[in-house]
Amino acid sequence: MGDADSFLAANRAWARRLVEADPRAFERMAAGQAPEVLWIGCSDSRVSATQVIDQPPGKVFVHRNIANQVVPSDLNALAVLQYAVEVLTVPHIVVCGHYGCGGVQASLAAPGHGAVARWLRHLRQVRQLHRAELAELRGAARERRLVELNVIEQVRNVARSGVVRDAWEAGARTTLHGWVYDVSDGLLTPLCRRAPGGASLEIAPD
Ligand code: CO
Numbered sequence: 001m002g003d004a005d006s007f008l009a010a011n012r013a014w015a016r017r018l019v020e021a022d023p024r025a026f027e028r029m030a031a032g033q034a035p036e037v038l039w040i041g042c043s044d045s046r047v048s049a050t051q052v053i054d055q056p057p058g059k060v061f062v063h064r065n066i067a068n069q070v071v072p073s074d075l076n077a078l079a080v081l082q083y084a085v086e087v088l089t090v091p092h093i094v095v096c097g098h099y100g101c102g103g104v105q106a107s108l109a110a111p112g113h114g115a116v117a118r119w120l121r122h123l124r125q126v127r128q129l130h131r132a133e134l135a136e137l138r139g140a141a142r143e144r145r146l147v148e149l150n151v152i153e154q155v156r157n158v159a160r161s162g163v164v165r166d167a168w169e170a171g172a173r174t175t176l177h178g179w180v181y182d183v184s185d186g187l188l189t190p191l192c193r194r195a196p197g198g199a200s201l202e203i204a205p206d
Pocket of ligand 1: 042043044066067068098102103104
């Protein structure tokens with residue numbers, strides 16, 4: 001797979017296969033979407049939202065950025081969250097981080113420059129918040145723990161958002177989940193969960 005034409009050829013083959021398997025698939029999709037989950041994940045090419053939970057088109061509403069962050073001043077993330085909760089009324093919101101995350105690795109190194117460095121300032125705040133726990137760890141263990149802590153903090157950010165709090169107050173059953181994906185075996189592990197009406201985040205036993 002090298003040139004853009006091969007992507008277009010792959011697209012035609014994919015659409016043909018989908019219709020062969022389910023002749024009305026595109027007819028239904030043209031009528032609208034009713035996704036069951038908002039997926040907030042990393043932009044990393046190895047962690048494709050629909051593929052890792054094996055879902056067809058129409059099931060997963062997606063927001064991705066470097067290191068799966070939900071920054072309270074990020075209008076893009078907030079707009080996705082609002083639309084998913086208020087219009088699509090998704091029953092589940094997943095924040096998914098992954099081991100081997102380049103954004104997390106960079107946040108543990110000396111600050112770089114430009115937009116990436118500015119974006120990673122938020123991740124450095126997570127690192128700072130958990131500095132005591134992280135100081136006990138070295139190398140890969142420290143990096144893996146920061147991946148996990150970042151997921152937990154981003155789920156907290158979703159729970160604190162006005163959109164989600166208002167929805168819960170109005171009786172919505174939206175449940176928040178924090179998961180981590182392992183690029184070395186393709187498996188997801190739950191880290192935390194926040195049910196509607198729950199007073200705080202339930203951290204999964206390790
Ligand atoms: Co990543």
